[in-house]
Amino acid sequence: MENQGSNGVLLRTVGLTKRFGSLVANQGIDLAVKAGTIHAVLGENGAGKSTLMKMLYGVYKPDEGEIYMDGRPVTLHPPSRAREKGIGMVFQDFRLIPAMTALDNVALAAGSGWRFRRGSLRERMLEISAKYGLSVNPDVPVWQLDLGQRQRLEIVKTLMAPNVRLIIFDEPTSVLVPQEVRAFLDMLGLLRKDGFGILLITHKIDEVLACADEVSVLRAGRLTYRAERDEGWTAERLVSAMLGERTPQPVTKRDRAGKRPTEEARRSGHPSEEVPRPEPRFADMPPEALSRMEHPSEETSHPGCPSEGPGEVLRLENGAIAGDHGELVLESVNLTLRRGEITGVAGISGNGQRELAEALCGLRRLKRGTVTIGGKPVAGGPREFLEAGVACVPEDPLRESVVPGFTILEHMALEGIPLRRRRMGIDWRHAREALEASEEARALNLAEAGRRADRLSGGNVQRMVLARALIRRPRVLIVSYPSRGLDIGTVHAIQRQLIGLAESGTAILLFSEDLDELFKLSDRLMVLFGKRLLGPYDPAETDAFRIGERMLRGETA
């Protein structure tokens, strides 16, 4: 189209195609990225965004099609060649080494020669940090950084490559808290002003609307829509390009306070049909729960006189939890989970979410305090918590819940579907039928049972782990970031499943970084800040702004 890179076109692809076996991941992709613009690539999970980006970063070799930079045909495989040509990538799962300091990580990527000059490298690093508002302490080991900081480091690292002109961001905001997203988008603006070409991979439509100059929508490996900002685009147009004929039904928050599931619903495993309830919200709540809500900062329970409210399933009293390196992460934590209630926990990442979740799953011993489940104290390891009816969906299921080489079915057999004996072993056919018949698996659109779990996409792993927890119909579900990095359709399916599970009587503790999600699902909200668990707050009486303030400044705000 254009001749020799006029119009500032940095990179153009023509008919790019990539197949994995019989699966066509990308089919005939035409894309053009101009210098000084933000080009968003929008699509659901599994639409082929990652494959496309990996071809542009040289990880995969395209099967068909050409790539041009500045109008000249180029080969980008392997990544070192792509980097030579000035392409940088900020990965979703950061390419950082936790055991090394930020500066060492930068030296690994940006340095050359065998000696590195700490002083000058650090200076350049701080310079770039200051220029784009990407503050990172160069001397801290990466494992001590939270996800937002890690991302900033990853961006600094990319910017320090000698001739980088085009930067690919892979789902960058999926690891950020709402307050950080704003700053991130501002930073993208600065990069654009300095003439970088930016490819922003995302499934969040509001981000595209907020910052992109151009958008390409991928669905099932093909480009379905392409537009520039001046041409005018609407959220509705983008959604339909992304999802095709399917239109997502939004999940609505429903009033479940005090609602008790019927025995019938519990036995049959179906959530009871939702009927709007006209009663006031706190009508059948115990008075002490009410008073707790009115005075959230007061200590709610006094050691020595445990008052077990009705419907109480799990209680953590005066808990203190240590981190990976023995440091105290949380102290004086009091938490009560009730039947059929979703308790949402907000907080900036790294404020003890993982530690609290692990403590409630028995993976991490309490330093002080007690956990009571169904009136009985539980102090053992994960086995005891499992038997008490606790199910967990960890923060990073790919790392913590996936046995490499196992199929989905084998994961289900590990913990989830009930197994039947067949001669000396497991009746696998029965297990597979049970899995395929299960409503949870269908509702979550689980991948085929025989597929190896370590070859699944992040979204499919998340679905698998959730389905496994749901199938067990646990008494208590501890779930961390269920919608992180997933597309709208899946998020809604998951949220509906969680609501359904709560209605059937499970007490749910939900960690999330998405305040909308927390407000939509939670019966009560709590905030992790400064080693404390604040709250509970009533979602109807507070708002996202006030919760955000607590996340940043605690109760003094």
Add this chain to the structure above:
Amino acid sequence: MIADILTGALRSGTSVMLASQGELISERAGVINLGTEGCMLAGALGGFATTVWTGNPWLGALAGGLCGMLLSLIHACLVLDRGANQLASGLTLMFFGIGVTAFLGRSFVSEQIVGFNPAPIPVLSDIPVLGEVLFNHDPLTYLSMLLVPALWFVLFRTRIGIILRAAGEREEVLFACGVNPRLVRYAAVLAGGFLAGIGGAQLSVAYTHSWVENMTAGRGVVAVAMVIFAAWRPFRAMLGAYLFGAAQALQLTVQQQGLPISPYFLFMAPYVLTLAALLIVERRKRSSVPEGLSRVFAADADG
């Protein structure tokens, strides 16, 4: 007597120390080489034989290093190219080393060499106690003392060190940086074998001036243990190796004094001490274990 034991600690600990520094390089890059014992033996025999033939202990030390390297090459090929299990390969290599050196070394058992001899450093060696302990050794021991700070510098202050450690932590990150982790690991395993070989040569050419079948007697295994005991840090590995040497020296001293303790019990003492050291060391630093040590890199990494 204390001075004797300390001097002996350095003298008999140096071979373990060299081997442990080599193993440290290898493990930092993510490959554990239990065959270190075999590499040491190969080095001990190769070094001794070369010294017999040429009369030059320096050539002997070099040849010892090369022999160790050759043996570790087998390990590297099996583990890095064929994807063999590191532990299985290493263990087998150890017994292979014991056997092959016993076979090839039969004719050298009665040989005599001059080898390395203590070369007291002028002035410094006259310092009471300290001079005797630190500055009255063979040249190989002095060199090995310089090796430790040098290795520390390379590991933590140069880009090569960063690349090496990255290979042991997350190879996919290194791969994404355009460096082939397999090559780095190859180099690290070979360097480890070279140092283990020199350690073995120190034993035969500098310390005992003789070749005896299976003369390392588990020092290579102790060296591997020392690396873990030292949490993959060069100076701590040196300390651990000298501790082992001290136990050896103590055993010799006790024997010389004619105390009524079974010699078999005394032979056991250094290993018991090593076990005790491993027991005492806190396991608090989970993050100090190179992440990649237990994983074997799949060549077609998509990272």
